[in-house]
Amino acid sequence: EDIVDYWVRGAVTARAALWVTDDGVEWQPVDLGDAGSAMRSIGQVASFAGKFHLAGRHVDGHLMVLSSPDLENWQAVHLGGMDTRFWHFDTTAVVGDRLHVVGRGSISTADGDEWVVNGLETAADFAPAPDGMVAVGTAGSITVRGPVNVDGRSPAVKLLSEDGGW
Secondary structure (H helix, E strand, O other), rough: HHHHHHHHHHHOOOOOEEEEEEOOOEEOOOOOHHHHOOOEEEEEEEEEEEEOOOOOOEEEOOOOEEOOOOOOEEEEEEEOOOOOOOOEEEEEEEOEEEEEEEEEEEEEEEOOOEEEEEEEEEEEEEEEEEEEEEEEEEEOOOOEEOOOOEEEOEEEEEEOOOOOOO
């Protein structure tokens, strides 16, 4: 019971943190306000459409995005009802007129206010391409059958076009 209480207390009190600096030496914490009180971790930070965006996890394990025009007034962004509990974010890129946040899952925005959950895409990194961005990662899945795991993943290269399609 003591161990359960310890882990539950740790999970409830874990909060995301963001720091800023003007000179790279002295850092100040940023107050994420009430909107950020439920954010457990931050996976990506991006500046787009005149706002700062934080993509991370809610304390319940689901995806959460906060946006702010000034690092002082933060708003949680509604992302719809897709199950995003096991998503994580590895990279961000601007393709065409959209900001994409991708890892094990993909979300994007054209204006920084309205976000779209694009689905479960897996990418580890982006590079510019003439017609969008090239993403590298894996395709396929791991199947667990008792004590045997069948790794069906293979390396993959995808093109993220300006219209947001893979």
